[in-house]
Amino acid sequence: MTSILFIIILLYLLSSAGYIIFLFAQKELYHQMSYRIMMAGFAVHTALIGYEFFRIGYLPAQNLHQTLMFTGWSLAGVFLLLKYKYRLNILGVYAAPLATAIMIAAFCVPAVAVSPTPLFKSIWLILHIIIIFIAEASLSLACGTGILYLIQEHAIKTKTNRFFLKRLPSLEFLDRTGSAFIVTGFTMLTIGLITGFVYAQLAWGKFWSWDNKEIWSVITWLIYAALLHGRLVAGWRGRRAAIMAIIGFAALLFTFFGVNFLLEGHHDEFTKW
Amino acid sequence: MMNSQNGNGDPVDKSVPGPVMSEIVLVGLNHKTAPVELREKLAFSTEETENALKLFRKDPHINEAMIISTCNRMEVLMVTKNQSLAIETISSFISKTTSISQKQLKPSTYIFSGEQAIQHVFRVASSLNSMMIGEPQILGQVKEAFKTAVNKKNTGLILNRLMHKAFSVAKRVRSETGIGGHAVSISFAAVELAKKIFDTLDDKTILLVGAGEMAELAVEHLIRNTSSKKLLVANRTLSVGIELADRYNGHAIRLEEIPEKLKTVDIIISSTGSPNYVITKNHVKPTMRSRKNRPLFFIDIAVPRDIDPAINRISNAYVYDIDDLQGVINENIDTRNVESIKAERIVDESVIKFTDWYKSIDVIPTIIDLRKKLNTIVDMELSKTMQTLQHLSRSDRVAFERMTESLIKKILHDPTLFLKNPGSHRNKSVYLDFTRKLFNLDS
Numbered sequence: 001m002t003s004i005l006f007i008i009i010l011l012y013l014l015s016s017a018g019y020i021i022f023l024f025a026q027k028e029l030y031h032q033m034s035y036r037i038m039m040a041g042f043a044v045h046t047a048l049i050g051y052e053f054f055r056i057g058y059l060p061a062q063n064l065h066q067t068l069m070f071t072g073w074s075l076a077g078v079f080l081l082l083k084y085k086y087r088l089n090i091l092g093v094y095a096a097p098l099a100t101a102i103m104i105a106a107f108c109v110p111a112v113a114v115s116p117t118p119l120f121k122s123i124w125l126i127l128h129i130i131i132i133f134i135a136e137a138s139l140s141l142a143c144g145t146g147i148l149y150l151i152q153e154h155a156i157k158t159k160t161n162r163f164f165l166k167r168l169p170s171l172e173f174l175d176r177t178g179s180a181f182i183v184t185g186f187t188m189l190t191i192g193l194i195t196g197f198v199y200a201q202l203a204w205g206k207f208w209s210w211d212n213k214e215i216w217s218v219i220t221w222l223i224y225a226a227l228l229h230g231r232l233v234a235g236w237r238g239r240r241a242a243i244m245a246i247i248g249f250a251a252l253l254f255t256f257f258g259v260n261f262l263l264e265g266h267h268d269e270f271t272k273w
Numbered sequence: 274m275m276n277s278q279n280g281n282g283d284p285v286d287k288s289v290p291g292p293v294m295s296e297i298v299l300v301g302l303n304h305k306t307a308p309v310e311l312r313e314k315l316a317f318s319t320e321e322t323e324n325a326l327k328l329f330r331k332d333p334h335i336n337e338a339m340i341i342s343t344c345n346r347m348e349v350l351m352v353t354k355n356q357s358l359a360i361e362t363i364s365s366f367i368s369k370t371t372s373i374s375q376k377q378l379k380p381s382t383y384i385f386s387g388e389q390a391i392q393h394v395f396r397v398a399s400s401l402n403s404m405m406i407g408e409p410q411i412l413g414q415v416k417e418a419f420k421t422a423v424n425k426k427n428t429g430l431i432l433n434r435l436m437h438k439a440f441s442v443a444k445r446v447r448s449e450t451g452i453g454g455h456a457v458s459i460s461f462a463a464v465e466l467a468k469k470i471f472d473t474l475d476d477k478t479i480l481l482v483g484a485g486e487m488a489e490l491a492v493e494h495l496i497r498n499t500s501s502k503k504l505l506v507a508n509r510t511l512s513v514g515i516e517l518a519d520r521y522n523g524h525a526i527r528l529e530e531i532p533e534k535l536k537t538v539d540i541i542i543s544s545t546g547s548p549n550y551v552i553t554k555n556h557v558k559p560t561m562r563s564r565k566n567r568p569l570f571f572i573d574i575a576v577p578r579d580i581d582p583a584i585n586r587i588s589n590a591y592v593y594d595i596d597d598l599q600g601v602i603n604e605n606i607d608t609r610n611v612e613s614i615k616a617e618r619i620v621d622e623s624v625i626k627f628t629d630w631y632k633s634i635d636v637i638p639t640i641i642d643l644r645k646k647l648n649t650i651v652d653m654e655l656s657k658t659m660q661t662l663q664h665l666s667r668s669d670r671v672a673f674e675r676m677t678e679s680l681i682k683k684i685l686h687d688p689t690l691f692l693k694n695p696g697s698h699r700n701k702s703v704y705l706d707f708t709r710k711l712f713n714l715d716s
Contacts, residue, residue: 152469156466156469156470156591157585157591159593159597159600160600162600165469168469169469169472170468170469170470170471170472171469171470171471171568172470172471172472172473172568173472176472234565235562235564235565235566235567236566237565237566237567237589238566238568238588238589239588239589240566240588
């Protein structure tokens with residue numbers, strides 16, 4: 001198990017290195033290779049999670065180790081997919097190292113024993129987890145695109161940094177792609193929350209229980225809703241949209257980890273370690 | 274600088290103190306030494322140029338002068354015998370008319386004299402010293418500057434010859450090197466930048482403010498690079514705007530309509546001759562909301578600038594002036610290096626040739642050449658005659674030689690005195706040149 005995890009980390013690490021070389025050398029070949037290596041890493045990763053899933057009979061996202069594994073997996077998968085669709089090659093510089101870091105964190109966190117309950121096998125829970133993780137991966141990519149936007153905008157405004165000006169795509173493209181990531185992420189987040197409510201109804205007999213996790217999830221959802229609304233109605237584009245995407249992702253991270261570590265709620269188990 | 278010995282090894286007669294040789298001096302600043310803020314204050318109007326020329330003509334230290342004032346440079350080219358006093362006159366005039374203190378000017382100013390000045394002038398005319406190396410406008414601007422100086426009677430033999438040489442060097446550089454063809458223009462840089470702001474330029478609307486040559490170049494490049502067919506031309510004279518707009522299937526608007534049109538256009542290229550900002554922050558700020566923050570890209574190729582640089586601080590609005598674009602252009606300079614080397618060689622060759630001529634029109638070389646010429650004639654005639662007079666004794670022959678030598682000395686005495694001090698220093702080079710022509714010294 002550990003050795004397979006090690007292989008995954010190695011592949012992601014190689015892919016990250018390739019993307020960083022691509023940032024400097026700007027040769028098509030480098031990002032193409034990095035993309036393929038990432039794909040190989042993702043395939044091994046998928047096999048590992050699939051194997052776990054069939055071995056224990058429920059989705060392996062019940063303790064911090066598993067959660068991180070799952071986070072890295074969804075990030076890699078969503079990146080591979082969205083990069084293919086939107087051709088934002090340079091985003092690999094953000095996504096690959098991030099996935100690598102998450103996997104290294106997973107490697108360092110010991111897997112604590114989980115006592116499974118029948119509820120773990122609910123299809124709603126499985127859907128809820130998968131969809132929410134896809135949403136989070138998309139929104140983290142939106143944050144990354146937002147960061148790229150701010151870097152490029154800074155380069156154009158200050159007229160000094162020719163390094164990024166040459167290497168990053170146009171502002172309009174970054175803005176539009178970031179927005180597309182948010183639309184994807186927001187849609188998934190909405191569906192994920194609905195499946196979560198359904199699961200809650202089945203598990204605890206009520207949709208909503210004023211749990212911290214629930215409250216923060218809705219706050220995060222509202223931030224992204226506001227962002228999309230602002231874009232459509234008031235023309236929140238460019239810099240403001242990029243900053244909002246980063247703030248939204250910060251809120252998301254807090255909902256994901258912060259609530260578990262700092263507040264109390266019913267999602268406690270999945271960050272146990 | 275001067276040979277103290279002539280070809281025959283005769284010592285040069287230095288006993289008559291001649292006036293100091295006048296020198297070609299160039300003083301000025303350009304885009305490399307001065308920021309646009311300073312250059313735009315220095316851009317002389319026609320009237321200011323004429324006033325300056327008038328003043329320089331009266332100045333006893335300035336023999337000849339011309340002023341090259343473009344948006345990227347402000348240079349005074351002159352022939353002077355007292356460099357420091359002449360520069361004093363010029364810089365005090367400039368600080369008086371532009372209210373920039375001499376202290377402020379000094380760090381950006383360069384002074385070239387002699388060969389260096391000649392080389393600089395040739396390089397400027399050949400567009401090797403331009404912000405965009407190889408851009409075609411500079412030659413026309415230099416010609417215009419020369420014409421103004423000629424009309425105001427500020428030039429004389431030396432500048433006339435220097436400038437005509439400069440024009441022919443520029444022509445050679447243009448025809449013999451690929452510099453002009455490789456000209457990495459402002460427009461090229463502007464298009465590159467536009468592509469970093471906009472994903473595609475095809476659906477963008479371009480607004481051209483002012484119908485200058487540079488702006489037209491930029492628009493042409495933009496239109497060639499995109500399928501954008503939406504062009505607006507705003508010009509002070511509507512008819513000129515209409516003419517230009519027609520050429521690119523665009524529409525002409527009045528300058529007053531610009532604020533309203535900012536709501537719909539995406540790229541603004543400005544190159545008016547206006548001394549003030551044509552588009553200010555207050556024009557742009559309110560339009561961003563109704564534009565829904567779609568980006569606005571301002572390309573300001575005017576000096577003095579047309580676009581308030583403060584607009585760059587507004588979110589989603591980007592302003593690039595001519596200096597900023599230069600940063601983008603510098604990246605592409607390497608590709609043209611080979612052609613530049615060729616062009617520099619042409620310039621250097623011409624500098625050597627011109628320097629030879631220039632040195633020759635000085636007093637001493639002219640007198641040396643004159644004496645050499647007479648010596649050659651006398652030697653030849655004497656040896657011919659001596660062949661028929663074989664009976665003469667050795668001492669007779671020496672007497673003949675002495676006589677011819679003193680003939681030459683006597684003949685040259687008055688011309689030498691005159692050339693060394695012709696009364697008016699302004700005409701000295703003319704007399705020298707005339708002498709050389711009269712005796713055919715340069716064949």
